[in-house]
Amino acid sequence: MRPSPPAVPKTRYPPDWPEIARAVKEAAGWRCLLCGHPHDPATGYTLTVHHRDGDPSNCDPKNLRALCQRCHLLAQAWLRRYGSPLGRPMLPGFASPLA
Ligand SMILES: [Zn+2]
Secondary structure, three states: OOOOOOOOOOOOOOOOHHHHHHHHHHHOOOEOOOOOOEOEHHHOEOEEEEEOOOOOOOOOHHHEEEEEHHHHHHHHHHHHHHOOOOOOOOOOHHHHHHO
16 A cells, blocks of 8 residues: 655645735735735735745745735736846836835
8 A cells, every 4th residue: 555645735825825914914904015905805815925035935025915906916027027036136117116
């Protein structure tokens, strides 16, 4: 009988991600850092936490930004297009709140 394979994690988020995410949102005053809209799921502005480098396992505070769902989608599109802003100079306009 072969040993069962090691469990494959379903996610790269750490086990304490809910607490980490909550702390990031509280530090942001429960507002999106990009558009400034307060957390308000009833109107489609649920606050989420964005990983600047796209790696959910990297929960360094420098890598995390509180963004509403709408801005989170923009941030992820920006990340796919341009890559991680970590280690880069701040870009003017749209990119700067993400950096
Ligand atoms: Zn927003």
